[in-house]
Amino acid sequence: MNITRKCASILLVLALLCGLTAVAARGAYEPGAKFVVLGDSIAYGQGASDLSKSYGRMIAANWGFALENYAVSGHTSSNLLGVLTTNDLVRDAVSKADIINISIGGNDWLTSDIATILLRRLFLNDTGAATGYLETFRGNFTRIIEEIRGLNEEALLIVHTLYNPTDDLPLVGGLYDEAVSGLNKRIYEYLESHPGAFEIADIYTFFKTHSGEYIYRDRTHPNDAGYARIALVVNSVIAGEPLPLPCPAGPQLSFFQKVAVLFRALIDILDYALST
Numbered sequence: 001m002n003i004t005r006k007c008a009s010i011l012l013v014l015a016l017l018c019g020l021t022a023v024a025a026r027g028a029y030e031p032g033a034k035f036v037v038l039g040d041s042i043a044y045g046q047g048a049s050d051l052s053k054s055y056g057r058m059i060a061a062n063w064g065f066a067l068e069n070y071a072v073s074g075h076t077s078s079n080l081l082g083v084l085t086t087n088d089l090v091r092d093a094v095s096k097a098d099i100i101n102i103s104i105g106g107n108d109w110l111t112s113d114i115a116t117i118l119l120r121r122l123f124l125n126d127t128g129a130a131t132g133y134l135e136t137f138r139g140n141f142t143r144i145i146e147e148i149r150g151l152n153e154e155a156l157l158i159v160h161t162l163y164n165p166t167d168d169l170p171l172v173g174g175l176y177d178e179a180v181s182g183l184n185k186r187i188y189e190y191l192e193s194h195p196g197a198f199e200i201a202d203i204y205t206f207f208k209t210h211s212g213e214y215i216y217r218d219r220t221h222p223n224d225a226g227y228a229r230i231a232l233v234v235n236s237v238i239a240g241e242p243l244p245l246p247c248p249a250g251p252q253l254s255f256f257q258k259v260a261v262l263f264r265a266l267i268d269i270l271d272y273a274l275s276t
Contacts, residue, residue, distance in 0.1 A: 029063060029065070029098060029099065029238065030064075031063065031064030031065070032064065032065070032066055033063070033064075033065050033066065033098040033099065034065070034066050034068065034093075034096055034097045034098045034099070035056070035059065035060055035063075035065035035066065035067050035068070035097070035098065035099045035101070036068050036069075036070065036093050036094055036097040036099070036100045036101070037056040037067065037068070037069040037070065037071055037101045037102075037103075038070055038071060038080060038083075038084075038090070038094075038100065038101070038102050038103075038104070039071045039075065039080060039101075039102050039103035039104040039160075040071060040072070040073065040074065040075045040076075040080075040103060040104055040105075040106060040107050041071070041072075041073035041074065041075075041107075041221060042071075042103045042106065042160075042221060042222065042230075043056065043069070043071030043101070043102070043103040043104075044069065044071040044072065044073050045057070045069075045071075045227065046073050046221045047215075047216035047218065047220075047221030047222050047223055047226070047227075048222070048223070048224055048227050049223075049224050053224045053227055053228070054069075054227055055222075055227045055228075055230040055231040055234060056069050056071075056101070058227065058228065058231040059101075059231050059234055059235060059238070062231070062235060063235075063238070065098075065099070068093050068097075070083065070087075070089075070090050070093065071103070074107060075104065075107060076104075076107045076108045076140075077104050077105060077108050077136070077137050077140035077141055077144065078108075078136070078140055080102075080104050080140070080144055081140045081143050081144050081147070084144060084147045084148065085147060091151060094148055094151045094152055094155075095151040095152050096152075097152060097155045098155055098156070099155060099156045099157075099158065099238065100148060100152070100155050100156070100157045100158070101158045101160075101201075101234065102144070102157070102158070102159045102160065103160040103203075104141075104144070105137055105141070105162050105183045105187075106162055106180075106183075106220075108133050108136065108137045108140075108183065109133060109179045109180070109183065110220075134182045134183065134186060137183055137186055138186040138189075138190075141186060141187065141190060142190060145157075145159075145190065145194070145197055145198065149197065156199065156237075156238065157197070157198035157199065158198065158199050158200075158201050158234060158237050158238070159187060159198045159199070159200055159201070160200075160201045160203045160230075160234075161184045161187060161200060161201070161202050161203050161204040161205070162180045162183050162184055162203070162204060163180065163203045163204050163207035163208070164176050164177045164180045164204070164207070164208070165207075165215045165219055165220055165221075166219060167207075167208060168212040180204065184204055187200070188200070199237050200237075201230075201233045201234045201237050202233065203229075203230055203233055206229060206232075206233050206243070207226070207229065213225060213226075214226030214229055
């Protein structure tokens with residue numbers, strides 16, 4: 001089976017499982033429209049078996065868009081803001097884009113003092129240690145949107161919510177969810193105070209309760225099925241056709257089943273670390 005057929009198969013299976021219909025509308029976007037992707041490793045496509053299965057490539061292939069991907073693995077909101085204010089190539093691409101897509105924020109959390117945050121939250125029920133990176137993200141995100149809109153007022157701007165790659169794990173999943181929800185709250189708050197500034201691709205909702213199916217063995221990035229899922233959500237935003245609610249959650253796991261899931265995840269992470 002060639003790459004194109006594999007991608008199509010993944011999308012079809014997800015659509016059938018969740019009762020989704022294929023996005024057929026093409027709106028005002030013609031083949032050749034300029035599709036610019038910005039952000040971090042998720043926007044880049046890390047975790048996909050090859051980059052043709054990144055969400056940006058699949059969306060571009062679906063619509064016939066001209067893709068320009070300037071995402072960089074490891075980038076935080078501070079890095080993206082720096083790129084947008086100093087990199088003339090990226091600024092020119094943004095100014096000429098028909099559609100701009102952003103996935104950013106996960107590394108703001110992962111590069112913060114994550115150990116201190118988790119330990120204080122776990123043992124002291126203290127969420128105060130988390131406020132620093134959240135407010136830094138808020139300030140950077142505000143300037144990112146303003147910088148993009150200063151360069152291009154007309155493009156469709158799509159911002160992803162962050163998903164929780166560990167929501168199937170006991171304890172860790174809940175703590176991670178607090179961090180992700182805090183970042184997503186800042187995104188929604190900006191949109192509430194600046195209506196119409198961008199459209200949201202709600203990846204968080206469409207991954208929730210199913211993250212184990214969509215996450216690569218590093219327990220951070222999407223796998224091929226995850227990127228196909230992201231492509232479905234972003235395609236729906238481009239077409240202006242909201243997706244129905246995601247599949248219902250599966251059966252609740254017992255305590256021992258949750259421990260087994262956590263153990264398997266730790267083995268996957270260790271195996272991935274030793275193989276890279």
